[in-house]
Amino acid sequence: MPSGGARASIDLSSATIAVTVHRQGATVPILIDGRIVMPTGVAIGPTGQLYVGLDHAAARALPADHRYVDNPTDLLGTPTHTHDAAPPDPVELLAAVLRQTTFYAAHQIGQPITELTLTIPPHWGPRRRGHLDDAAHRAGLPAPTLVTAPAALTAYATTLGLTVPPNSCVLVCQVDRHPATLTVLQLVGDHYRELATQQITTPHDLDHLIAHRVIDAATPDDDPLRTTINHPPDAPADDRHALLESVRAARHLLVEHDRAPVLLPAPRQPAVITRDDVTTATQPFLDTAAHTVKEVLDAADVDTAHLAGVIVRPAPGIPALTERLAHATGTTPGVVDHPHALADGALALTAAHQPGPRAAAARLPRVRLRITDLAGILALGACSLILLLQPVLTADITTVDSYVVGARTSVPQIGSSGAFAMLTALVIAHLAPTTWLAGTPTGSPAEPTTGSLIRRGYLAAAVSGLITATLYGLATGTALELDYRPYLTWTLGAALPLAACTALIAVTAPRIPADALPTWLALARPAIHYALLAAAGMFLMRAALSLTIPVDLTGMPGLVGSLGAALLGAATILTITDSRVLRALAVPGVAIAYALVFTYSTKSALIVAYLAALTWWAVRLTTKTLHLAFPNAGAALHRLVNRPHS
Structure with missing residues (x-):
């Protein structure tokens, strides 16, 4: 497409x-x-x-x-x-x-x-x-x-809960159009094979049968209206059509009412029919239908035991048909009367x-870069730098003879700066498929497709995020005049899982069906405000425990640190789950627990927990991307695992 x-x-x-x-x-x-x-x-x-x-x-x-x-x-x-x-x-x-x-x-x-x-x-x-x-x-x-x-009707019934095991059969009865038909289908693989179909043949359709009974009960023997129904070629077409339409309207009314009027051509008075009248009038059709069920099952070479279900597309006002089918098949029919079924x-x-085209061939509508998009990128990038500079500038450095021999600082927070650098790159990559920096799309075939933009954007994000995290680790060691390897381990360790997920997304996302791209883009949008909440929490925690440049605007550093821990706990839960119920239940409790347990000894564990939550978010996004790109992979793996061995 x-x-x-x-x-x-x-x-x-x-x-x-x-x-x-x-x-x-x-x-x-x-x-x-x-x-x-x-x-x-x-x-x-x-x-x-x-x-x-x-x-x-x-x-x-x-x-x-x-x-x-x-x-x-x-x-x-x-x-x-x-x-x-x-x-x-x-x-x-x-x-x-x-x-x-x-x-x-x-x-x-x-x-x-x-x-x-x-x-x-x-x-x-x-x-x-x-x-x-x-x-x-x-x-x-x-x-x-x-x-x-019949295949379309069965497919719709499965969306309503009908279960059709492999190789089982379904009997489909369509009565909404003359002549009514009975069809036996068998589920073979992932499609329905037609085994037999047969029409329910009667001299007249349902409206004619009911009209006959109405006229016989409401008019004398010499009424010319009887000729209108019994000899259509010789009768006025307008009177015949008007009578049949009135019967059809009465059948629809009988779906919800016990009685319904049938308008007869003037000067006759309207007749009134009931559901019993309809059942009596359509008795020849009902008898033929029950007999045809046996014939079509014999033609399909199946028994009623092979039927996984019976589906009826009913004619309005004929409830007795489902009873006849239930008696003939031993299965209660499922009635499907939705007009778009x-x-x-x-x-x-x-x-x-027929799987549709992939993102690799699609071109989604694109818009200009907005101020809010740019503000989000700048805010995350600033948080990444702040989380790096704060522990470096507030480090408690130990020197001997003017040589630095040690530094006490928050190494997990330095690692989080690498994760935030990777997250900033992800936000930019997410904007790439749908945002123009300048100009207007021309619709030219030379313009890159959405899949190409996703691949380029996410691969660039993975590479640039890792490079930035590497530079952060090297810069920390240089600024503290110490061995850079511990800091590089933390910045790369926090960014590498995100980069791996980003690279996998870049490879697989172009295979996502084009009509599922908007859904995927909504799922892939990083929650910038949750990340900013976590950054604020880590900043306040470090500020409360800093020995060289303490930030204490309240005179109560413990309160500042507890507030930061609470913000970090809330951000952790908001990052882990999308469920509103779980968020409402867990966020207050976790925030309070983080605030209560916050000390110099626990701050590192709290930051590591958030980094684990951020990694979990990236893993979930990658899993959803793989599921959209390869929807049948799970079923294929299940068949491979459960394949009988010779």
Whole structure:
């Protein structure tokens, strides 16, 4: 996926069209003209103009010279039997649908659609699948990835908690569109294999069956309305469509109510139906469904014991269907009726099987360097120098005959200056992929990608941080006129773990998927204010215990040192964990404990504890980076370890 693009998933297998977009690791449902789903109808004007997203009610208001197609997908792959001079082209109609839906998707998320996933009925073969490729090409979209509706529905159900063990099967029943279908899927590896699919064939769809019962109960035998339903070709289309739409609306009302009205053509009074009426009217369908379950299981060569679950995409107002399926399979069906279920499920499958581009090929939007960014870098760099200069300038130096033979100072604090130098370099590296020092990005292919900037920035941080820490150790020995090796050991010892983690991040971060880069950048942002808190704590602790240049503004050096220890303890906990609960519970207790135990003998241990916390933060960041860069490495290692030995 090119930089700045998104993956759209469009469900073409349901009674309405739903669109979902995958962008930057998030799934976004798309509103089409203010609607969560779009009707499938398309109107054709007299000069060939197309109007997408119409239902039957809107179609009745069209001028007489307009033609209406209920669902373009019904025409795909079938010859058009018409006496019209210019029969509708279903591929062009579907291209208009794709063009309209992806336009709203790109407008809502502010990014172009660069990958496309389409959900289709399970029985579609190469002819209709080829038509979808043609329609996407005409709409100016990339070649689509096709996912069958049962597989998409199963993938969505797994996100709701359905567990499908390897090689087990799932029975999927879709009743939201005529004809209803039953499909048996088997989980093989990381994909679903279709074993058998069969339609639940009945002479009429559910709305017709219910309309028959309503008319039989509410009208006399000689009412012409009976002819409207029983002989559709000879009956007024407007009356038939209006009655069927009223039945469909009543079914939706019966989901939450016991009774619902059905409007009959004037001058007749409305009829009232109940859930029992619907169950009775749809009895032929329910009986056929129960028989078809056995047939499709036999065709798949599986028993009910092989089923890990039964998933139903229900028809509103037909609760008896789940009872019949439960009785036929011995498994309570899981009902999935979310309007974006198939679009979301197909998106999950394509995201899992078609990994997107990596950071190495992406170009994130970049902004000018802000004053706050520069202030953070300068503050950390200043803290690094202060933590180095304070123990050097306040060292208790012992001399013999004007020769320095020893110096008492806070060696762990000198080591922390090396860690802070490394942390300063990390802050600069974190800004590199998203910040311009000057100028405006031109979008030229010659501009470095985000992955390249990450690699360069973090490698430079690792090298420059180590060089600075080395110079700190050498400078300390020179200033105190002593052997530099103890100080160099501490400055490098504190900086080296951070540098190693930084170098590993530089190597692996470019492999992070492009849509996960914003999440990673948020995780990788160093908490500058926590580091400043720790630096202030170490400074106050050293100031309270200094023998040569004591800093005592309160007259109570013990209080100053305890305050510094408390700040260092709080910074240690804030660095170790991101959990708000743990922070709220641990920060006060640890801060008080640090203040109570603070002495000349314990100050070094307190500083070392903070350095360990800082190292732990770097290790956690590296682990998260590896997980994003190699998401399947854990599963592969598990399979390798548990591989049976011959």
